[in-house]
Amino acid sequence: MRCGVHLLLIGLTAFASTGLTGAASAEELYPLPGRSDRSTVKDHVRRGRRARDAGRWNEAYAAYKAALEAATPASSTERERAEIAGELGLCELALRRYRDAAEHLAWSLEQREALPVALQKRFEQGLRKAAPHVAILNLSVDPPDAEVLVDGKPLGRLARTYRLFFEPGQHMVRAQAPGRAEALHSFGAVAKTEHNITMRLPRAAVSSEKEGAPGSPKEAPLAPSAPAAARTGPPSPWVSWPGAARIGGVAVTTATAAAGAVLLLRAHVVHGDLREGDIARRAQGWTSHTCRKASAPAACADIHDQVNERNLFATLGKVSLAASAVFGVATAASFFTEIAVFGGGPSASGVRVVPMATSERAGVLLEGAW
Numbered sequence: 001m002r003c004g005v006h007l008l009l010i011g012l013t014a015f016a017s018t019g020l021t022g023a024a025s026a027e028e029l030y031p032l033p034g035r036s037d038r039s040t041v042k043d044h045v046r047r048g049r050r051a052r053d054a055g056r057w058n059e060a061y062a063a064y065k066a067a068l069e070a071a072t073p074a075s076s077t078e079r080e081r082a083e084i085a086g087e088l089g090l091c092e093l094a095l096r097r098y099r100d101a102a103e104h105l106a107w108s109l110e111q112r113e114a115l116p117v118a119l120q121k122r123f124e125q126g127l128r129k130a131a132p133h134v135a136i137l138n139l140s141v142d143p144p145d146a147e148v149l150v151d152g153k154p155l156g157r158l159a160r161t162y163r164l165f166f167e168p169g170q171h172m173v174r175a176q177a178p179g180r181a182e183a184l185h186s187f188g189a190v191a192k193t194e195h196n197i198t199m200r201l202p203r204a205a206v207s208s209e210k211e212g213a214p215g216s217p218k219e220a221p222l223a224p225s226a227p228a229a230a231r232t233g234p235p236s237p238w239v240s241w242p243g244a245a246r247i248g249g250v251a252v253t254t255a256t257a258a259a260g261a262v263l264l265l266r267a268h269v270v271h272g273d274l275r276e277g278d279i280a281r282r283a284q285g286w287t288s289h290t291c292r293k294a295s296a297p298a299a300c301a302d303i304h305d306q307v308n309e310r311n312l313f314a315t316l317g318k319v320s321l322a323a324s325a326v327f328g329v330a331t332a333a334s335f336f337t338e339i340a341v342f343g344g345g346p347s348a349s350g351v352r353v354v355p356m357a358t359s360e361r362a363g364v365l366l367e368g369a370w
Helices: 002-029 035-053 057-070 078-094 098-110 117-133 226-232 237-283 299-342
Strands: 135-142 147-150 161-166 169-176 183-189 194-200 352-357 362-367
Touching: 035 057, 035 078, 057 078, 078 098, 078 117, 098 117, 098 161, 135 169, 135 183, 147 161, 169 194, 183 194, 237 299
Parallel strands: 135 194
Antiparallel strands: 135 161, 147 169, 169 183, 352 362
């Protein structure tokens, strides 16, 4: 009997120890949800506080960053996440990472109702110190479900309005949404400056491939209007002649004007020689009647030749200039005639002649390929 009781006690003891071991193993294998994450967040926060109080900002930054990444809604409260983000922003401010500091401090203050007043004042003071070193972008997006990318990196959240912080420099903001055309905006961020941008994504146009699918009705092209049809027809002979005629007219006008100028210049030179010779001869006692006498000196024959040469050059020069004026007027008249008859200027291709006039001179401007 005594032996049976001992055996029963030994069996109960073994069963109890086995049950406790199994329960402990089950708890180790299947921990309660969020319990490990919560302790991990607290460990990071404690480590960050110690490093912050000791002035080891790099270590504090790494600890608070790890805590914020591990702080999920299941393992932390809204106040804890806001406090961690604010402390991380203060560490970034001490490390002169002004953009990240402003971003985390601003995000923390968005949940200011969950923060104690003392923390609100600390974070607001930190945000004021970071603000002079960054540019602020107030971005409005329509539709609000559009994905926003800044410098190629998605923001990771959807909203109708965003308040973003940028380092000074050139940046690109892009918004995209299914069924919508993409919107891009490039801007130069300047420190202490606040930018306001509204990005609207219009609906994407329906692909033309659907319209051209087999069996789909196709609209016949519209016939051109009467003026357009007339313009696309064969050119009128009156339209084809101005190009060559104007080139010839301008060439003749230029040549005759140049010849007239040369002839008049030559006449002026000869006239100058005559005047110089007349002054010299009058100094020798010659008069205006000396060459009219029967016993006129032999030099009078040379004087008569010079006079005839001067008069000839002067006459030819005047005739050339008159002819140049006639050709110039005719060329200009052809231009105005084409405008009056056909209602337009010369063809865009080829040579274009434009008459020009000022208070001092008149002429034509020739443009085109020779």
